[in-house]
Amino acid sequence: MVTRLLTPDELEAALRRVGAERYHNLHPFHRMLHGGALNRGQVQAWALNRYYYQSRIPLKDAAFLSRAEDPALRREWRRRLEDHDGHAEGEGGIARWLALTDGLGLPRAEVEAGRGILPATRFAVDAYVRYVRDKSLLEAVASSLTELFSPTIISERVSGMLRHYDFISEDTLRYFGHRLEQAPRDSDFALDFVKREARTPEQQEQVLEALRFKCDVLWAQLDALHHAYVSPGLIPPGGFRPG
Template sequence: MNTPLTPDQLEDALRAIGAERYHNLHPFHKLLHSGQCSRGQVQAWALNRYYYQCGIPRKDCSLMANMEQKSMRIEWRQRYFDHDGLGEDEGGIERWLRLTGALGLDRDYVISTRGILPATRHAVDAYIHFVRDKPLLEGIASSLTELFAPAIHAERISGMLEHYDFVDDSMVGYFRERLSQAPRDVEFALSYVRQQAVTVPQQQAVLNALRFKTDVLWAQLDALYFAYVAPGMIPPGAFIPD
């Protein structure tokens, strides 16, 4: 890239990353959404994904700490409330715990994160550290996987309800909420990146930030597949399905 992209060209490049690298393409998700996972494999996915869910508000706090303008912090803080809850809204983390509980996982065990895969912990922690340590523009750009999230949530809702007799409508509340939350969130983040990434180095940085985030999501599914599908090598201390 020798000359800067226009904002529309930059957005097209960001969307192309999702089309090539978003984790809806991962073999584990294809198994999950098509009903080919066992109940134990679904439990392992929900348990490990909990660590990512509870990492999101930590990430958002780190990002807001890098925002000097009050108006930006006010805009971004709704993301934090969406996950940790506010007032009568229980928040996304609590909705995820309802899912893991309905799958038969002990609440205290899930919250302790004792049974998650080492790769899950390392991937999520790397994302939090990335947002904390990188320039604000790159931290915001890394959130743009939300461009692609509504499609995967819709696919997950229909696929899991259709294929698993142990999943009912009350268990997919988290995904239903994200159908409206993610588009709202991405509107601000995408507008910011389009406006602020104007030089070639800035545009390369935001594209790399989004690639990094897709790697974080993909790595978690790699670990799940390796441990619970093939070759089925569960590391010491990790969750073992019944």
């Protein structure tokens, strides 16, 4: 609990501690993914489920925009929509994620229809969209701060996956290259915003809690994958079954 007003730098340090303790790079499924310990079916399951997360991000960002009354804030946040949807068919983060699922041999129509996605993935992702729709703008911005920690995980992921999996190519991983540029730009903005706008200990606690919540959203998705596809490997009814 925040019991006195932190300086902006103390708040940033506290946020970074949340990441150091709770970001999903610490999850065993992630270590297996990077470390080459998964088979193709398990990587397919990861990419398929993660597609649902990707596909909901623009809806989450638009929900934010629909509540942001300041045009300057909307202009800044609109770039996130542009990053994900692109400017034409085949562009943007979602299309690049589909290049990954294509490369892994998953039928695109099935991926886009969300066939076989784990219910726990939907629950976690939908909870995130609802959070951004319902909570304060400050909490909504703070919940995006997991991007502070994503450049490290992305670098590990790309090099690890290319090294270990012959069914993964640099081309299918091009999503991550773009995120390496976009995420720091976005997280710089969000970090400045919360450091400036959280003006009471209660608001600072909300900011920290929002980041913990978002870490939970990411972590829960890997828990579900681990449970279904690693140990005990209990795929729920309707869940994707590797070839």
